[in-house]
Amino acid sequence: xxxxxxxxxxxxxxxxxxxxxxxxxxxxxxxxxxxxxxxxxxxxxxxxxxxxxxxxxxxxxxxxxxxxxxxxxxxxxxxxxxxxxxxxxxxxxxxxxxxxxxxxxxxxxxxxxxxxxxxxxxxxxxxxxxxxxxxxxxxxxxxxxxxxxxxxxxxxxxxxxxxxxxxxxxxxxxxxxxxxxxxxxxxxxxxxxxxxxxxxxxxxxxxxxxxxxxxxxxxxxxxxxxxxxxxxxxxxxxxxxxxxx
Numbered sequence: 001x002x003x004x005x006x007x008x009x010x011x012x013x014x015x016x017x018x019x020x021x022x023x024x025x026x027x028x029x030x031x032x033x034x035x036x037x038x039x040x041x042x043x044x045x046x047x048x049x050x051x052x053x054x055x056x057x058x059x060x061x062x063x064x065x066x067x068x069x070x071x072x073x074x075x076x077x078x079x080x081x082x083x084x085x086x087x088x089x090x091x092x093x094x095x096x097x098x099x100x101x102x103x104x105x106x107x108x109x110x111x112x113x114x115x116x117x118x119x120x121x122x123x124x125x126x127x128x129x130x131x132x133x134x135x136x137x138x139x140x141x142x143x144x145x146x147x148x149x150x151x152x153x154x155x156x157x158x159x160x161x162x163x164x165x166x167x168x169x170x171x172x173x174x175x176x177x178x179x180x181x182x183x184x185x186x187x188x189x190x191x192x193x194x195x196x197x198x199x200x201x202x203x204x205x206x207x208x209x210x211x212x213x214x215x216x217x218x219x220x221x222x223x224x225x226x227x228x229x230x231x232x233x234x235x236x237x238x239x240x241x242x243x244x245x
Contacts, residue, residue: 007199010133013191014104017140020184021097023177024147028090031056032172033083033154039168051172052080054087082157085150090178093147097185100139104192107132130196137192140185148182151175 031053038048046061048068059069078084107129154175161169 007195009191009195010104010108013188013195014101014108016184016191017097017101017104017188020181020188021094021101023181023184024090024094024097027174027178027181028054028094030174030177031058032174033086034080034158035170035172037168037170052083053174054078054083054090080157080161082150082154086154089146089150093143093182093185096139096143096146100136100143100188103132103136103139107136130199133192134196137189137196140189140192144182144185144189147178147185151178151182 031051033054034052036050036052038050040047046063049060049062050069051058051060053074055072055075057069057071057074058067060067075087078087110129110132154171158169158171
């Protein structure tokens with residue numbers, strides 16, 4: 001299979017990127033970024049766990065799945081800096097990853113359905129499959145950095161809250177989902193970079209298409225003199241004289 005075909009690496013990268021975006025969406029929507037355990041010494045009462053998300057807050061008694069207190073307007077009154085940063089960082093990371101998926105899909109469709117012999121008349125309008133995958137890999141790497149940095153910060157900020165107040169705070173499953181999704185984005189970018197390095201012929205510039213040095217491009221050039229039909233000596237030697245009016 002040539003480099004202009006759809007490799008298993010690019011298909012796997014697209015699937016991995018899609019799964020990572022789905023993981024980010026789940027992490028954004030789940031109200032499980034931080035838990036706060038409130039203990040009571042009254043035997044007639046039950047302990048309360050407050051589940052804090054990016055957009056909502058829910059308080060439940062131990063052993064119950066129903067929210068005693070449900071705050072759907074929590075996103076407007078977030079008083080924890082790490083969660084406020086995540087409200088902007090995760091949607092931005094998702095938008096960047098979706099843009100990378102779109103570029104990756106364009107590159108895959110171009111390599112699968114477009115002829116490997118380019119039309120010289122449309123040379124400036126051709127889709128650069130190698131460039132699409134390269135830029136997609138860079139966008140996936142950027143999305144990984146945007147997602148991973150604040151997600152890890154939640155862990156350290158949680159320790160800061162425990163030292164400042166009481167040791168009742170703990171990070172929840174959404175932190176692990178976000179970090180795993182960031183790892184998936186990084187894996188996707190590595191796959192695309194490996195495909196690009198293996199398939200892009202060097203030393204051509206990295207922004208040019210895969211067929212930038214293909215022999216088919218030279219087939220449009222004029223044939224050598226030996227292959228032309230021979231011209232007569234009269235046609236070659238007799239000059240053409242024109243009179244100006």
